[in-house]
Amino acid sequence: MVDEPKAVHDVPGDFEQVPIVWRYELLKYLRSKRLLASMAIAVVVLSLIYILPPALGTPYSGTDSNRVVSLLSGADVGIGLPGLGDTVQVGLLNRSQIDLDTLVIFVNGTELPSGGMNWTISKITYQGQSAYAVVFLTNVTGKVITASYEWFTSPESFESIFLNFASILVVICATFFGADALVSEFQNRTGYLIFPNPMKRGTLYFGKYAASMTAGIMVMGLFYVGIAILSLISARGIDADFGLSFLFSVEYLMAAMAVAYLISTLLKGTTGATVLTFFLFIMILPIVDSIAIFTGAKFDASLTFAAGVIGYILLDPYPTDWTQSFAGFEFNNFYPAPATAAIVMLAYAAAAIAISLVLFKRKQLAG
Amino acid sequence: MIELQNLTKSFGEIKAVDNLNLKVPTSTTVGFLGPNGAGKTTTIKILTNLITATSGRAYLNGVDVLTDPKKALSHVGAVVETPEFYPYLTPVETLSYLGSIRGMNSKEIARRSNEVLQVVKLEQWRKTRIGKFSKGMKQRMAIAQALLHEPDVLILDEPTTGLDPRGMVEVRETIKSLKKLKYTIFMSSHLLVEVQETCDRAALIDHGRLLVYDSIDNLKGLSKVAKIEVTTVADITDSLLLKIQGMKNVRAVERVNGRTLVLTYEGAYEQRSELLEAVQATGARVAGFSPVGLPLEMMYMDLVKESR
Numbered sequence: 001m002v003d004e005p006k007a008v009h010d011v012p013g014d015f016e017q018v019p020i021v022w023r024y025e026l027l028k029y030l031r032s033k034r035l036l037a038s039m040a041i042a043v044v045v046l047s048l049i050y051i052l053p054p055a056l057g058t059p060y061s062g063t064d065s066n067r068v069v070s071l072l073s074g075a076d077v078g079i080g081l082p083g084l085g086d087t088v089q090v091g092l093l094n095r096s097q098i099d100l101d102t103l104v105i106f107v108n109g110t111e112l113p114s115g116g117m118n119w120t121i122s123k124i125t126y127q128g129q130s131a132y133a134v135v136f137l138t139n140v141t142g143k144v145i146t147a148s149y150e151w152f153t154s155p156e157s158f159e160s161i162f163l164n165f166a167s168i169l170v171v172i173c174a175t176f177f178g179a180d181a182l183v184s185e186f187q188n189r190t191g192y193l194i195f196p197n198p199m200k201r202g203t204l205y206f207g208k209y210a211a212s213m214t215a216g217i218m219v220m221g222l223f224y225v226g227i228a229i230l231s232l233i234s235a236r237g238i239d240a241d242f243g244l245s246f247l248f249s250v251e252y253l254m255a256a257m258a259v260a261y262l263i264s265t266l267l268k269g270t271t272g273a274t275v276l277t278f279f280l281f282i283m284i285l286p287i288v289d290s291i292a293i294f295t296g297a298k299f300d301a302s303l304t305f306a307a308g309v310i311g312y313i314l315l316d317p318y319p320t321d322w323t324q325s326f327a328g329f330e331f332n333n334f335y336p337a338p339a340t341a342a343i344v345m346l347a348y349a350a351a352a353i354a355i356s357l358v359l360f361k362r363k364q365l366a367g
Numbered sequence: 368m369i370e371l372q373n374l375t376k377s378f379g380e381i382k383a384v385d386n387l388n389l390k391v392p393t394s395t396t397v398g399f400l401g402p403n404g405a406g407k408t409t410t411i412k413i414l415t416n417l418i419t420a421t422s423g424r425a426y427l428n429g430v431d432v433l434t435d436p437k438k439a440l441s442h443v444g445a446v447v448e449t450p451e452f453y454p455y456l457t458p459v460e461t462l463s464y465l466g467s468i469r470g471m472n473s474k475e476i477a478r479r480s481n482e483v484l485q486v487v488k489l490e491q492w493r494k495t496r497i498g499k500f501s502k503g504m505k506q507r508m509a510i511a512q513a514l515l516h517e518p519d520v521l522i523l524d525e526p527t528t529g530l531d532p533r534g535m536v537e538v539r540e541t542i543k544s545l546k547k548l549k550y551t552i553f554m555s556s557h558l559l560v561e562v563q564e565t566c567d568r569a570a571l572i573d574h575g576r577l578l579v580y581d582s583i584d585n586l587k588g589l590s591k592v593a594k595i596e597v598t599t600v601a602d603i604t605d606s607l608l609l610k611i612q613g614m615k616n617v618r619a620v621e622r623v624n625g626r627t628l629v630l631t632y633e634g635a636y637e638q639r640s641e642l643l644e645a646v647q648a649t650g651a652r653v654a655g656f657s658p659v660g661l662p663l664e665m666m667y668m669d670l671v672k673e674s675r
Contacts, residue, residue, distance in 0.1 A: 009471050009475075009516055011437065011438075011441045012470050017468055024453070024464045028453065031496075189450060189451040190450070190453055192449075192451065193450040193453075193509070195416055196415035196416060196440060196445040196447060196522075197440060197465060198437045198438070198468070199437065200437055364418040366417075366418050
C-alpha cells in the first residue's frame, strides 16, 4: 500500500521550523503596529514620569541653600564615636544623594570647614529612609546650623519610581502579544491555512511563543534602556541591582505570556481572551493579593505578588515584612522574597506552557 | 494515494463520518459528493490534520495522518473551505513562509511563487497585503499555496466556492491541467457539473457513509430516472397534465410554460419512447423534446433520496 512519494523537498526538523514561525509572527507584531504601540506606551510613560514630578514642583535634583539642620543626639540615629560615645550631635540632611564636594556647613552663618575636628559625614538609614548624617565633632549646642549643597535623587530611588510601572508594561505586552496568539488561528480561520502543513502544533506554539517573548523583551528592553539613560542623567549612575530587576521583569513576562497563551487556548474569541488577560493581571489577581494581605496571609504563590520583586530588588536593604496596628485593625505589608518570587514565576511559566500546549494540540478546527 | 480505512468521527451522539472506506489511486482525480452535513468536510478535515478521528485510519501516500501528520502531509497540498490568510503578509511572503516550512530553498520559492501566482492570475497583486483581497482572490491564493511545493496529492474542499463564473472556469481548467500532470486529486464539491467535468471517479456519501464509488461513466448509468422537456403545438391543459401524471413509469410532471412541460420518468430509451407515444395518443401534438438534467445529477438525487 505504501507509495513512494516524490522526494522533492525535505521538510525541516521541528527545531528548524521554530525560527521560521518566529520570523513571520514577529512580522505580524511589527506590521500590525502592536509592537509600535507598546513601545510608544513605554516612551510616553518614561516621559511622563520624568517630566511631570519636576513640573509639579518635585524635581529629581537641585540645590539646597542655607537649609536649617535640626540637631539630634547620636543615640537617636544609632551613631557613636570613640571617645564621644553616642552623645555626639548629629544633623540630618534628608536627601537620598548629595554631591559632597558641594556641601558647606554654617554655624550661626559662618562656614564651619570640614575635616579636622569640626564635622564628618556618614550615610545612614533613619526611619526607613536613606539620609546623610553630619556628625559634629565640636559642640554646636544652641547654635543655628545651616547647610548648602547640591543634591540629586539616588539611582535606587529614581529607578524605583519608573519600575512601579514595569509590571503593568509586562501585562500590556502579554495582552498585545499573547492573548490572541493561539485563539486567532481558530477564530480568524487562519488555521485552515497553517495546520494542513507538515509542521507539528508544538512547533507552531513555540515559534509563536518565541515571537511574543521577543516582542515583549524589545518593549521591556526599551523601557529599561530609557530608565538607565535617564538615571545616568538625573541620578548620576545606575543602581547595582538594575540588571537583576530587568531579569525579573523578563521572568515575569515569561510567566504572564504563558498565562496569556493558556487563556488563548481556553477561550473561543480573541476579544474575550484579550480582555480576560488584561483584567486578570490588572484587577483580579491584585484583588486576591489585597484580600490575602488584609487577612494577614502572605500569598507567596501569587504571580502578581511575586512580580513585586521587580521594583523591590533595587531597595537596599531589601524590605522586610511588617505589621502595624491602628484603631483595632492590623495593617500588613508583605514583600516577596527574591528567591521565592523567582521560583513562583518560573513555576507559573512552566505550568501554563505545559497545559496550554496540550490544549492547543488537542484543539480542533471543527467549526 | 489516499486510503481511508473504517474512518469514523463522532461529535457526541452524531456520527459525522461512519466507518468510511475509500481508496483514491495515485494519479486519479476523485470527486467527493454529498449533501450538506453528509460528512465531506469532516473527512477532509481529518485528512488535513484539522481534526482527529474517533477511530479508523487515514493514509496519505501510505502514512497515517492520524499518527504522523507531519510526514503524511509533507507531499500534500490542501485547500480546506475558504482559508483566511495572515492579512499582514503579501502573497509572496505567504508563499515564502509556507515554502520555508516545507523545506523549499529561497530560489525554489521565488521560482514556484512566480509560477503559481501566474496560474491563479494574482501576479499583479504579488506585493499587496492579503488583508485587502476579496474572497475570490483569497480562494485563488489558497489554490496557489496548495500548488506551491508541487505536491503528489491535492486535497481540495469545494475549491470554486466564492469564485465568480470566470474564476470557477479558470480553477476547473487548472485542475484539469494538474490532472494531466498525474496529480492525485481528492476534491469535494457541491457542483456536480464540476465533478463530472474534472474527475475520473466520484464517491457519494450521506450521513457519513459511502453510498457509491465508481467511475463517472459508470455512475451516470446508475441513474434510474431521467427527465425530458416536451414541447407541444397547443397549450397544455390541466387534464393533459393529469393524464400524463397517471402514465406508467412517470414520477413527476411539471408545466414550465404554456406549451412546455418537464417529465420525470423511470427507465431508459425504451421507456422514453413508450411515454412519448402515450403522450401523442392523448391528442397532444408533440412538437419536440429534449433530455434535461445531468446524468450525474439524476444519480445523485436518486441515491441521496434512497439513503434518506
